[in-house]
Amino acid sequence: MKRIPTYLKADVMRLHFMKANRCAWIALSLATIMALSNVVSIDGGGDLTPMPFSTGGVDDAPVISIDAAQGLVLIHSLNVTGFYIDENEPAAIDWLIHDGEGTLLSGDLIESLSEPESTQSALRMKWWWSIDVNITGIVPCSCILELTATDSQAQKTVEWLIIFGDKLDFDLRPQVLVTAPLWTDYVSGDIEVRGFALDDEITPPTVQWSLTQDETVSVACMQSWIQVSDNVDWQNSSYDYALDGGFTFNLDSTDFDDGAHILLVRAVDSTGSTSRVACVPVGINNQPPVAVIRGPETIVEDDVLVEFDGSGSEDPAWGRGSLIFVWTLEKVDGGLDDRVIDSGLDKRTFSIIADDSGHWRLWLTVADQGGLTDIATHEFNVTNVAPIAALRIDGQLMEDGSEVRLSDSMHWQLDATESRDTANDVGGLTYTWYIDGEPQMLGPQRFLARPDDLGMPHTLSLAVSDDDGETDWVTITFGVEDTPSDPMREQGASSDLNFVIQLALVSLFLTGAVMAVVLVTRRGRAGISIPKWKSRRRGNQNSDQVNIDQTVDVEDEDDSKSTKTDRLP
Numbered sequence: 291m292k293r294i295p296t297y298l299k300a301d302v303m304r305l306h307f308m309k310a311n312r313c314a315w316i317a318l319s320l321a322t323i324m325a326l327s328n329v330v331s332i333d334g335g336g337d338l339t340p341m342p343f344s345t346g347g348v349d350d351a352p353v354i355s356i357d358a359a360q361g362l363v364l365i366h367s368l369n370v371t372g373f374y375i376d377e378n379e380p381a382a383i384d385w386l387i388h389d390g391e392g393t394l395l396s397g398d399l400i401e402s403l404s405e406p407e408s409t410q411s412a413l414r415m416k417w418w419w420s421i422d423v424n425i426t427g428i429v430p431c432s433c434i435l436e437l438t439a440t441d442s443q444a445q446k447t448v449e450w451l452i453i454f455g456d457k458l459d460f461d462l463r464p465q466v467l468v469t470a471p472l473w474t475d476y477v478s479g480d481i482e483v484r485g486f487a488l489d490d491e492i493t494p495p496t497v498q499w500s501l502t503q504d505e506t507v508s509v510a511c512m513q514s515w516i517q518v519s520d521n522v523d524w525q526n527s528s529y530d531y532a533l534d535g536g537f538t539f540n541l542d543s544t545d546f547d548d549g550a551h552i553l554l555v556r557a558v559d560s561t562g563s564t565s566r567v568a569c570v571p572v573g574i575n576n577q578p579p580v581a582v583i584r585g586p587e588t589i590v591e592d593d594v595l596v597e598f599d600g601s602g603s604e605d606p607a608w609g610r611g612s613l614i615f616v617w618t619l620e621k622v623d624g625g626l627d628d629r630v631i632d633s634g635l636d637k638r639t640f641s642i643i644a645d646d647s648g649h650w651r652l653w654l655t656v657a658d659q660g661g662l663t664d665i666a667t668h669e670f671n672v673t674n675v676a677p678i679a680a681l682r683i684d685g686q687l688m689e690d691g692s693e694v695r696l697s698d699s700m701h702w703q704l705d706a707t708e709s710r711d712t713a714n715d716v717g718g719l720t721y722t723w724y725i726d727g728e729p730q731m732l733g734p735q736r737f738l739a740r741p742d743d744l745g746m747p748h749t750l751s752l753a754v755s756d757d758d759g760e761t762d763w764v765t766i767t768f769g770v771e772d773t774p775s776d777p778m779r780e781q782g783a784s785s786d787l788n789f790v791i792q793l794a795l796v797s798l799f800l801t802g803a804v805m806a807v808v809l810v811t812r813r814g815r816a817g818i819s820i821p822k823w824k825s826r827r828r829g830n831q832n833s834d835q836v837n838i839d840q841t842v843d844v845e846d847e848d849d850s851k852s853t854k855t856d857r858l859p
Contacts, residue, residue: 357370367426480540493560691766747776
């Protein structure tokens, strides 16, 4: 038997999905997301906590029913009734009769609708419809009556009825109708097949089935009843038969590969006559998908977007295009307020703003359309960045540990607005001002008052803290100029004293040097004659008396000659 090429499987199934009931797809996706959200939403105590879920805005599919039993036998006319239920009057209700090969009769039921009646649902109403048509032109007929209702949102519902248009002496072929699985159902394990198999004889027909990936059959199955080749591998079902012609049997899907298949069902009567073949596209799905998360393990806290990628997740047979992704983020040792859940069809990425430091855990639950799931876990840390404190006094930037001489004023402006942190934390920084180790003020801008005690220097400290408790400090020593509190003044006085001492030492050195030069000079002149004073006495004077006033200085008459000394008589 010819198999569908791998590259065509998705396209063939997509064609079947387009014909299938759209509402079934919507309900399946939403129900899966809701169920998965309930599973992964676990609080710190381990209790299951269903997350809020709303189906607001989703219009339920219409309901159409035929008020007649399967296998209705007709001779001249078809006269049946039924009802339609929905929020609003249908946009269209069409009917047709076909024999599995082509349409024999068709019509429109809109004109036959009754006035609406209320139902148990306050939002939904019921309309009755009726068909009354002559069928003498199509008998004998082993046929299907098919009704298709379309609501205002273009959602469709289809209902079938097996009918036999009989000439009493004519042997009609059996007829089969499959009601489950539905078109485009994903199945796993045992597949329950339900439907109706009827013949115009009393003996119920045999129900046969086959599962195939034949490309030709798959394309032909755009119609609900098809003709197939003789090489189909038919299997007799062991089914429970009901009086109304209903049947139910199971088949084991694990005997087949995962992927798109066509379920073929036919009825065979006691004479070997076969019905047209009913076909239903199904997806066998026994292998769960594989969930994969890729993302950083360490993130620096900031007001930036960080993305985690789950696009590596896939289904071994169905790929990743039909997967449902449920992302659950929670803070380890955190509470319910820290939990985030996001989900959607083919939602392959999950983004967060890394503005909250701590240890985080991210789950990715991946579900395929058959409800099989896999879970991947990724843990990461958002690390906090400590703030950087910046202090200005009257506009001048201060360095940590510096000594500052303040102008002689009654107050000075303090400004810490240039302190830095990451964008997410900078708006929540706290500023604490300490004077001499005691907290005095809060806020990024304050005024520093003139200290009462100016007899010594003081300390000013700025502590800048973020919401994670990280703190940076700037501490300075300050005082007022021309007061003992000025830390620079003590350094200046010490410098003056040193200068005086150095000057005194230099003076002493110079004095000593001058005295030494004088002494050396005097010793050098010790052998030189020194002029002396001489006196002459008058003869009539007392020899014991010397008249000083009359004393005459006598100098050597000729310096170039030897010294001559006059002696007194």
